[in-house]
Amino acid sequence: MGAVRTKRKPRAVREQQMLDAAVQLFGQRGYMAASMDEIAERAGVSKPLVYLYLNSKEDLFSACIRREATALTEAVRSQVRPDMPAERQLWEGLRAFFTHTAQHPEGWAVLHRQARTQGEPFADEVAAVRAEFIAFVTQLILAAARDGVFCARGDTGPGERHEPALPEHEAAGFAEALVGAAESLAAWANATPGVTAHQAATTLMNFAWAGLGNLMEGRAWSPPAA
Amino acid sequence: MGAVRTKRKPRAVREQQMLDAAVQLFGQRGYMAASMDEIAERAGVSKPLVYLYLNSKEDLFSACIRREATALTEAVRSQVRPDMPAERQLWEGLRAFFTHTAQHPEGWAVLHRQARTQGEPFADEVAAVRAEFIAFVTQLILAAARDGVFCARGDTGPGERHEPALPEHEAAGFAEALVGAAESLAAWANATPGVTAHQAATTLMNFAWAGLGNLMEGRAWSPPAA
Amino acid sequence: MGAVRTKRKPRAVREQQMLDAAVQLFGQRGYMAASMDEIAERAGVSKPLVYLYLNSKEDLFSACIRREATALTEAVRSQVRPDMPAERQLWEGLRAFFTHTAQHPEGWAVLHRQARTQGEPFADEVAAVRAEFIAFVTQLILAAARDGVFCARGDTGPGERHEPALPEHEAAGFAEALVGAAESLAAWANATPGVTAHQAATTLMNFAWAGLGNLMEGRAWSPPAA
Amino acid sequence: MGAVRTKRKPRAVREQQMLDAAVQLFGQRGYMAASMDEIAERAGVSKPLVYLYLNSKEDLFSACIRREATALTEAVRSQVRPDMPAERQLWEGLRAFFTHTAQHPEGWAVLHRQARTQGEPFADEVAAVRAEFIAFVTQLILAAARDGVFCARGDTGPGERHEPALPEHEAAGFAEALVGAAESLAAWANATPGVTAHQAATTLMNFAWAGLGNLMEGRAWSPPAA
DNA sequence: TATGAATGAGTGTTCATTCAT
């Protein structure tokens, strides 16, 4: 059982083995249900070595969170250039997001499912990263509103410019919704065979971006009469 | 110290005390981190009694999930009548959803955060309930598309009926996104003071419904040229 | 191995069993070398029960220290009445001390040998008890000096009263020496077959009390010329 | 971070560094609580080197005991010449003892506190050294009794020689008491600021030697009537 | 109906010790 126990690897290599094993098990079973014994075994390493290198279960989990959060952030950032138009930034970012979560399902499980259910230290770490995404999307929405992007797609004449009309607070709500939708679609795409990252991103852009455009043009939704 | 230990209550009362305590603790700490000792103490009951009534920790957790899922489903269902127009059904359902999650944060935590991180038996139970919501929303979207609802709000003449143009598979994706957005906004509303259930529902309707309408009218989003 | 595991005893009984086992093992092996497993086994009890009743190894050790310190203090106090002459108080106290340490060697080992080598919390607890003994002996010495007891044994007429001539600080030094001698003789008496508590006490009274008398009469020792 | 790790020192030097570190840590924390990791770090040396030079933790502790025991014995022996009168030998020996224990508190802690609480191998080693001290003091007392030293201090004419009157067994008891008193006073002197080795030695001589003299002169103490 | 008494099995963590270089 467990990986073959090879010998005498340099520290950095062993550490990655341990983190790989830990991300898998934390992702599958959760923080509390994953035992250090099992992690060590799957890493092909004795338990004391795990403690020697990673200090404690908490530190190991934190290290997993940080590694996966950085990887995800990096994957998205590498596809998004600030000089792109907002719409393109969002599109590329979403594609990178869905691609990465599809390729690293356990890492995504650690971030999205497991870390958030654990107490303060872990939930906070991932909340901070998520807050950055929210802020990024909020800025994108505001930028698009400011630049009148939503009206530019041909149907409305560029002459009549609606004022931005979008308070920051409302944009934050939309960003929250958009990110939540993305998280949900990531799980859906991973669980539904045949749904690619490209399709998931397209679905979300259709759902969200078009809706925002509609809104920008003044067609705000209002509750139906009781 | 825990709750005051009163004596000789009928079984049903005791069981509710236990479930209340369990939902609180499972919601706060998670399934594994919540101990039966603590649950019994908070319920004001001895531990063997918990086992006598609820059999095991797994069964207790399942009972919590079922109770909270039923409560949430009931809260939504009670506000939604099948004879309402689809838009109204969604609006009322969302309001009920946001209201209920705001009033029962621990129950919602059990369903949304904790149950999904645990293995097969629990995650499946809540997944089934969630699937029902998704299916419901999918039907709403399809119904709206079929009835041309999105065009009805005055701007387009009811005469020219667009064909449905919305394959079920695509509607399911939208539903997934909409539900994910709702879940995200529920947490956001609970964490952000001053955001009411009404506002959260409005934000989501604006974000989603208006977007859907835009889409229905043929203004589908397509990826920008690289 | 281990005691026969009898069943269903009331808590107080079990606690004494545990303390008995713990005092034995702590006394023989020391705090760190005694394992909770071994203590539980010798007490005829499972390990969780030890934790249920005594909380932790530290608390268990503290409980041992307190129990044995109280027993020793009580044993001595029960033989010493404040209305006795100082000399008699010391004599009776020492006899009680040597008797008790002979009858409870492990308890004495816990107090004298083991507790003092452990860190702050434990060493302090026993140091406080020892300080009480020192203070008691100091008062005895001062009282004897004040009352001129040392001159009363016939050789000097009671008429000529020497002034106390004994500063408190010096009395404390003597008390420290006397108590140290007593501790040493307790181990010696326990290790040397045929030495009774009575004999040990007599030896110490001869060694110390007579010497004090000599000193009181003005025959102070002074260093020999180099 | 521990001592600076300098390179390539001769073996004897490294060994002393290790023993220094070990004596400090064993003295402060005790045998079991001091870890080889910490010792190696404080010695500025890698752990395998400690094993290469000192074989095992037990051997290392033994080496500490032997080094400190030898140092203490040597310190005392160097001040005591067999041709001195017994009283002077004791006085000089005590002064050397108090001086050394004051200057090497950790070494003294290893010998007096830590080694005696550990099992057979260590306690025996230090017990053997202590037995030598006891034997030495016993001989001193017997010699003084034989030579009538106690009567020589002027008050009694040297003409009338009391017979020794001191059985060896009784002398051993006095020696045990005296050494115990010395050990106690050593700790007291170290813990009480302002008490010098000279003062501690004087206190003990006053307490013990004068008492012995009193005894020799036939004024034996006898228990008071009940 | 309800509980005090009790435990088997497992957890995270540490330590003395060795090997390969």
Added chain:
DNA sequence: GATGAATGAACACTCATTCAT
């Protein structure tokens, strides 16, 4: 001469669970 890499065995402690009353 000296060390980075590695582990078997143990430790304190906790938990879900049951029995006897």
